[in-house]
Amino acid sequence: MENIVIKEVPDSPYYPEVNFNADKGICEISGESYMEETFKFYSPLLDWIVRYTDEVKKPLTFNFKLTYFNTNSSRLILDMLDILKKYQDNNGNVTVVWYYDPEDPDMIDEIEDFEMETGIKINLVELE
């Protein structure tokens, strides 16, 4: 299964950096997310997670390092977490970690909301 690597581009900081590694079973998404065509950007990422959980079926660690996402992006992040929860419910080994800025109290509320909506446990780690 191919990996997904999307590097951050200074001219378009509204796209996050993405690194989905099927060999290591580690996914990371970092930076900011407030692009215009949200579904177009996130659709391949959602497809990748579905394929990994359907075909590879190995442990998966998902690291969120997003410092800002708009409400459109939050809908697609919710979809990613839903797929991960479904995998977990089918005995898949999933760890979700959210690295957050301690100076951004609103991010904790966002993460709590994601947990309540999906039922998945999100581990919190302070960004250094």
Next chain:
Amino acid sequence: MNLKDCHAKKVLSFHGPLTISLLSFISNYLKLIIKTDQVLLSRLYKIFVELTQNVSYYSAEVREVEKGIKSGIGWFILYEYEKYYLFSTGNLIKRNDAYKLTRNCTEINSLSEENLRVLKRETRSQAKIRDIGAHIGLIQTSLLSGNSLDFNISEVNSKHSYFTLSVKLDK
């Protein structure tokens, strides 16, 4: 509004097509020019992006800014007062959308923070994957500001109305 409130400083304003490149540039410029604590600056930044993107996506006045790329037209103004920031946006809307928008803003203004979060979760989970709509952006704006949405809708003609929105962010 007291006397001190009258001493407002206009920080930024713009009227025209609100493209993603422009919004991104200005939102990051805001981070440079506003000297305040990180929590307030972060909230101002998030409100700026949500509300200007609502104008960009849902304005009834659209212009082709590049071949094949259209952007909504509207305006925004950021004022700084002694005790708060005031951010306002305005754009043309379809007259048929006025009722729904009024209902949504009125509902948001009637809810406590906890109930707003419940509404946000419900609205998000029920939203179509390709179009989450303007509603959740308004809910998020109200949550971030901690103040009610000051909105006005006035009739322009048989097809269009004009929507203005102001939100206060206390220092």
